[in-house]
Amino acid sequence: MKSSRLLSVLLLLQTRGRMTAAQLARELEVSVRTVYRDVEALHAAGVPLYGDAGHAGGYQLLAGYRTRLTGLSAGEAEALFLSGIPGPAAELGLGAALAGAQLKLRAALPPELRAQADRMRSRFHLDAPGWYAEDEEVPHLPAVADAVWRSRVLDVRYRRWKAPTDVDRRLEPYGLVLKAGRWYVVAGPGPYTYRVDQILEATVLDEEFEPPGDFDLAAHWQRHQADFHARLHRGEALVRLAPGAAARLTGAAARALAATGTPEPDGWTRAVLPIESLDHAQGVFLALGTAVDVLGPPELRARLAETSRILAQRYAVGPAPDAATNQDGSARY
Incomplete structure (x- = not known):
């Protein structure tokens, strides 16, 4: 050690x-x-x-002193090859550089570590985006990355979700973050976080800026995520879940179930789950069907009851209202 x-x-x-x-x-x-x-x-x-x-x-x-890269453990050599994600590197314009760096590193490793690194690369593949995430065009990512590397000010036209949707911004880009396959730039003044795929136009200026001396990108992003989740879940719902329903919960709901869930004699579990909004919670709990009984808040329970009533009428036994009928009275679609 x-x-x-x-x-x-x-x-x-x-x-x-x-x-x-x-x-x-x-x-x-x-x-x-x-x-x-x-x-x-x-x-x-x-x-x-x-x-x-x-x-x-x-x-x-002492000025000019350098040491060669030695002393790598097997785990460190494996981690270096595993950490090179070709997709994001290519998006940043560093695909060839990454391949070249890995080739040089592999050549410098002793034979036993080289074999272990090759085994790691052949048996593990990192694919960051989720299954249902579509590939998003990020045409201005190289320009943003260039501004980050060289501490240059950016003039951008940015599309946001609220009116006015398209706005002009002068950004001092402190760093780039790749989260779940999506690129974000953290930029001052603020700093604030911007989605790179929502940048419509970008111009890198010759004007330099100096990032705050105490700014730490990883620490800032951790605080940003904590704040995002705190603002995301603004309410709670008291529910009963049927056996097996817990496996269908993810994220904050699954964690809340583990912390607050209380088994009941009939095999169901009573728990307090976080909710983003009444609209979002309505969709989440309707997806669980009869495996959930929402006890509160009353407004959410009333919404679910009304939606269930409408669905029951819509799907009542019999032909659909607009369906033509055959001579024997059966529905013809």
């Missing part, structure tokens, strides 16, 4: 430049005292790194 950690310290300093002992400790999930010992061990091994005291101090490698 120590040798692996020493290599991590070396690679962190090589890729990020100056880092304090506290920063290294957070990255490696060890104590600051352990970092001090690791730095001493690297010094003893002849690695040219030095530290500066003070507010702007920290450890860094």
Whole structure:
């Protein structure tokens, strides 16, 4: 473990430049005292790194020093090949670069790790979008990516869901996120999140911008998702579910069932489930048919009762109202 950690310290300093002992400790999930010992061990091994005291101090490698990529474990080599998703890379214009990088990495691996990496690539395939998601055109993704890489301001015409639908925006793109097969750009001022496929026009300006020093794309996206789900489920429904109905619930509803579900003597389960809106909940619970009994709220129960009454009349036994009939009275469609 120590040798692996020493290599991590070396690679962190090589890729990020100056880092304090506290920063290294957070990255490696060890104590600051352990970092001090690791730095001493690297010094003893002849690695040219030095530290500066003070507010702007920290450890860094001697200018020009580089280490070769060594010390990969089998799992790390497998993960590197598994993490290369060709579809998104091609959308960003990096398909050939990804293939070239993987080829070079494979050639640099020792034979035993190369075999394991090849096995991983041949047995696992990542396909991020869902089954029912259609391929969406993202013609302006390369331009947005270019602006992200080079910290350039974007002028875009953007289509949103509410009026006025088509608006002009000046964006400072901090980063790109691929979520469930869909690209999003997180951009300031704000920052706000925009769907890249809803960008109608995009112009990369020569104007540069500086992202906020404390901005962390992964942390921001995690907060964004938490806020989205908090705003999404604004109500609750008290329901009874028939045996087997639980397997048809997903996401927040499945988690709520696991947390609040109480078995009843007849085999059904009583639970409190989150709902987005009365309209959405009506569709969800109608899809469960007779396997659900909605006890509240009263407005939702009344809606389901009225819809069920209309459906019962519509599908009552007998020919459809507009159907022609044969001589024997049977329906002819």
